[in-house]
C-alpha cells in the first residue's frame with residue numbers, strides 16, 4: 001500500500017481537488033487497491049467543512065468527485081503516510097514546523113512533478129480569485145498527479 005497525503009492551507013480547495021484527481025486517475029489505471037490517498041490543511045480554519053463549492057463545481061465538470069471533509073494536518077501524518085505533498089512553499093514551511101529534519105524527508109512540493117511548472121513550484125491559492133483560478137489549479141493538479149503516479153509506479 002502506497003500512502004499519499006496532499007496538504008494545503010484550508011483543505012477545502014487545492015488539496016481536496018488533488019485527492020479527487022488522484023482517486024480518479026488511480027481508479028482509471030486499476031491501481032486503487034494499492035493506494036491510500038488523503039488530504040489535510042495546515043490551518044484549523046475550515047475543519048469539518050466540505051470542499052469549496054467553486055472547486056467542487058470545477059471538478060464536477062471534469063467528472064472528478066470531491067468527497068472529503070476538511071481536517072488539520074497532525075504530527076501522526078508523518079508516520080501514517082509515505083509521501084506528503086505540499087501545494088505551495090508556505091504549506092511546506094508550516095509542515096516543517098511540526099516535524100524533524102528526518103520527518104521532512106517525505107515531504108515534497110507537488111509541482112515538482114508538473115512537467116510544465118517552468119520553475120514555478122506552487123499551486124496558487126484560488127480562494128480569493130475568480131472561476132478561472134479553480135480551472136487553472138485543476139490543470140496543474142492533473143498534470144502533476146499523472147506524473148506523480150508514473151513516478152510512484154517506477155519507485156516501489
Ligand code: 4NP
Pocket residue numbers: 008009010011012013014015045125126127
Ligand atoms: P486551500 O484554499 O488552502 O486551497 O483550501 C484556501 C481556503 C481557505 C482559505 C485560504 C485558502 N482561508 O483563508 O480561509
